[in-house]
Amino acid sequence: RKPSAEEFKRQHMDPDSPPNSRPTYCNRMMRRQGMTKGSCKRVNTFVHESWATVKAICSQRQMTCKTTRRNNCHKSSSTLHITECRLKGSSKYPNCDYTTTDSQKHIIIACDGNPYVPVHFDASE
Ligand code: T3P
Secondary structure, three states, rough: OOOHHHHHHHHHOOOOOOOOOOOOOHHHHHHOOOOOOOOOOOEEEEEEEOHHHHHHHOOOEEEEEOOOOOOOOOOOOOOEEEEEEEEEEEEEOEEEOOOEEEEOOEEEEEEOOOOEEEEEEEEOO
């Protein structure tokens, strides 16, 4: 299935909650957003900014995607508020147990389609 903006929103957008380092955030959000079904997704980033702010990155600096090597990635010109969820080594499916880390970083996302919108989270730096 082709990655879509809807998938991107489900997995990576959390505009309404402020960045918060409550340690239970990732365990709760990874489950609620469907990323612990069948297996535990290992790494996932949530962005605490509006869809308008994230969509605008599709017209910012273009670069090669690290994961796909395609040339449709874009790096945010500003840093954004994000939370990174990382599966703990001790975690055993179906008990997906994550570390929650807040930060402010540039993000790199892939955009696709017409309209040209975010479809994949590539990296943060
Ligand atoms: P998706 O393509 O559905 O956005 O790279 C594999 C997945 O890991 C990819 O899912 C994005 C996700 N990921 C993050 O969410 N944050 C990161 O910092 C990295 C490296 C990957």
